[in-house]
Amino acid sequence: MDPVIVVGAGPVGLTLALALARQEVPCVVLDEGPGKDEPRPARTVVLREDTAALVERLTGVPLAHAGVRWAGWRSVRRKQVMYEVAFADTDPAPLHIAQHVLTDALRTALAGERLVKVAVESRLDTIEQEPSGVTARTRGASGTWWRGSYLVGCDGPRSTVRKLQDIRFPGRTAVERHAVAALRTDLPWYDEALLHRSPPWRTSGPSAGEVTARPLPDEVWRLDWLLPPGKDLVTPELLLARIRETLAGWGGGPTPPYELLDTGVHAVHHRLARRWRASRVFLAGDAAHLLGALGTHGLDEGLRDADNLAWKLALAWHHGPHEALLDSYQTERRAIVAARLRAADQALPLLRGGGGLRSYVPGSARGHDTLLTDGHLGRGALGAPGTYAGSPLAPGPLEGAAPVGTALGAAVTDVRVTAEDGTFVRLRDRLGRGALLVVLIAPGTGVWERRHWVSAGIMPRLAAAVAALPHRAELLVAESYPGAAAHTVLLVRPDGHLVTALNGVRPADLYTAAEAVLGGPAAAEEGGDGAGARADAGARSR
Template identity: 70%
Template sequence: MDPVIVVGAGPVGLALALALADQDVPSVVLDETGGKEEIRPARSVVLRPDTAALAERLCGSGPGEEGARWSGWRSMRRRTEVRRLALGADEAPAPLHLPQHALTRALRAAADGRSLVRLVTESRLDTLEQDRSGVTAHTRGPSGTWWRGSYLVGCDGARSTVRKLLGIRFPGRTAVERHAVAALRAELPWPGEALLHRRPVFLPGTEEITARPLAEGVWRLDWLLPPRGDLVTPETLVARVRDTLGAWCGGTPPYELLDTGVHTLHHRLARSWRAERTFLAGDAAHLLGALGTQGVDEGLRDVDNLAWKLAFAWHGRASSALLDSYEDERRTAVAARLRAADQCLPILRSGGGLRTYLPGAARGHDQMLTDAHLGQGPLGAPPVYAHSALTPGGCPTRTAVATPEGAPVEDVRVTSPDGTGGLLRERLGRGLLVVLVAPGTGVWERRHWVGAGVMPRLAAAVEGLPVAAELLVTEGYPGAPAHSVLMVRPDGHLAAAFSGVRAEDLHAAACAVGGGSAPGSADDGHAKRRPGVAEERADPD
């Protein structure tokens, strides 16, 4: 088959190309820019633990070298500190905060080292045609060029050309929130900790300020602006910086202003995310960002969900139903996120009213915002695909564990039959994972358990599955008794759990995760070719 065409070379497009390469699928990334990132420290992204792990896995050494993991979180209201949380390895998971250009640069460097990823700069899409066996795209640039791909994914941002060429509507709300933003280097009283300061007395009329640390003593400060306020001039923004730092530090400390801007946040959701062999992902499919939600975070979750499904289809191991599940799962999850934000906004942003008289209301609102910023609750937690069409049907050995079906699995320590160990999340992205809960395997020598108990039967069952799968064992898993078997999707979500080993149940579950059809059906019977690069031809003179 032809490579997958990825339109857009931002974090989402590059991450998708890398995730496909990890599964032996070639891609061509069409980048309308010259390939150089604009350095904007004030344009940063917050990656929650699941998306940070994905980015680090795709980049190899990881993008975290230019970012900061927060050591704590503080919430203040007026002059009073109302909450302080410790974050880190032994506490609540810490988000990773880094400039977006640093994330893009790390992903681009990783893509440059992959033979299955071809980056093409100065190539702007202007034509898209689909047929039964693939997609044909035309780009403008130094020389007009045609490309042929098996599938095409539009990761080309809020003004997506792919979405417009497909005629997909993009309804929603404009200017949901506005923020004045500054990136600066300074010493603040809480090094390494992020701060949410609501209704500060030193800036009358300001609803909220956030201070989030980056690497090397740099901070990003955001001031929530009135929806229809006056124009923010450089002078007024510098005044905000001085007043804020002065109040927090007991006098304005020395600081270096690195970057400023005004960010206007919109909420939009594309009507559909798939049209035959073409898909939308990232800002091309959704816009969100109010109340601490993160667009890049959700875009990387799109990648995690779509990449393995495209890979299964490209290798001829999936049905069209598997590709349909991308929109069903991801659009439903993002719609729920937007719906939660829209419901919370009037409560959190409107002044006065009932919330003035309800005991504990302000504390509950602070908790809601904290959860959103830290990747918890309805505004920030990883999605659960509870009603996915890929969930296996009933069978005699199905059982329940602490992780609901469709939810992300716990990152427990696992061991493969060859004796190599590591964390479960390190094994994601290449195929199904079948995990046996076997107490004692963490301390026994491999020769004592690899051929004992249910292992031989389970190994034979995994070998006979209709899709690629890796067998692993773990000392224990929350809520799972000994000899339970977990089937984990390539994106880290639990497909099903079983009590014991029954080959028929495992086979049926693997078929369900693959879309419920026989292998080879996704590509309409067309022969698969060796990985290569997209067919390219210059326009005739």
């Protein structure tokens, strides 16, 4: 079987290649650059806690050492604190990290991966599709032909893959613009992020209605000033004046010492590709969508694209075409990004003071700051991770369905579980291996070795039901799970989203739900090995 071709060696492409390799799928990454990124301290990304955990699981690198998890967040209007958050274990902080540091960690992990080949200085030129595969040609000194089973375009906003497939990319240009600076200085607060709206000091040039400060390691800060609409040139003199005024305003005195490391102007565009799949070709990350106004996290969504697509491609690569499963990638991910874009577009006139929406939407300045905080912190309509409750992979109503604290289609809570070898691990540690996860909630099991209870009570019947599922599954046991009663059984997708929760061992319901998440009964036959054969293979593997 030919490898999967990944076009683009940014964080999304590298994450997808690693995720596929962890599921024993070979990949070729076409990198049009030299194989390393230029350090740009002013180019940073904010990752939600579970997305950062995805990268850590793939790279084996604790990202908190390379970035900063904020201790808190404050939203200030003029001189008044409008909104304040202190992060704790129950309310995990986002991770702020320089993008080149994130990319370096992914490249380092790929360097030791036997199933991934990174081809540098390889710029895509043409794509040819056939029923059995796809061929890509690269140009330049090392130009050649590459044969693949599938091809994924992770090649950014100007995606060559998208253009070669003639996929439209409608949307809005320069929804927001920000002047950006990375500098080393001592601010009046420590490792807290700040959103300051309508600062009371006089600003140079057009009014700066909003400035954001986000900490990085080694006393480095990224500062973003919201620019007024238009294409006014941001000169070095204007940016330096804003830096001095902002630092002096926060310190309440003369401008403190600072070291300027990097600057830039960041334009936010809102675009959404009409299609994310064209037969054996897929789009992911900035090639499929652009967002980022009001503090929303574009790269975070791109990494979720990779996580969603990887297990589906891996299943199709190993077991043959699963068309409904592969189609679900576009259906699930595009719907979530489209909803986030709609929410941002609806909030923009209210929060930026334009249009008549202000008079129709109730809310005060405090409510506006709360809405902006949602975007920056990954909460609410602007920022919260989407769910796949309306997915074509969701099973219909099940007789044995039970309520738990996680909505169907949402990411599961990361609880401690007992694995099949008797070790205690985190639930997230078992994700991304291509297997379904079946989790039994059994209070009290944590104090006994697995051998004492694995053959008792409902465990043998549950183990038999898991062995008979139409796809490989791992049986885990947790002492508790939010909102779940004892003997609740959870079925979890390989990317960590809840398929269903059942009240007890219900083999028929469990099988129906597993079959649905694979794309339905038809998909079970497309792989060429019927359900009975797969159940036997699963039993043998255990």
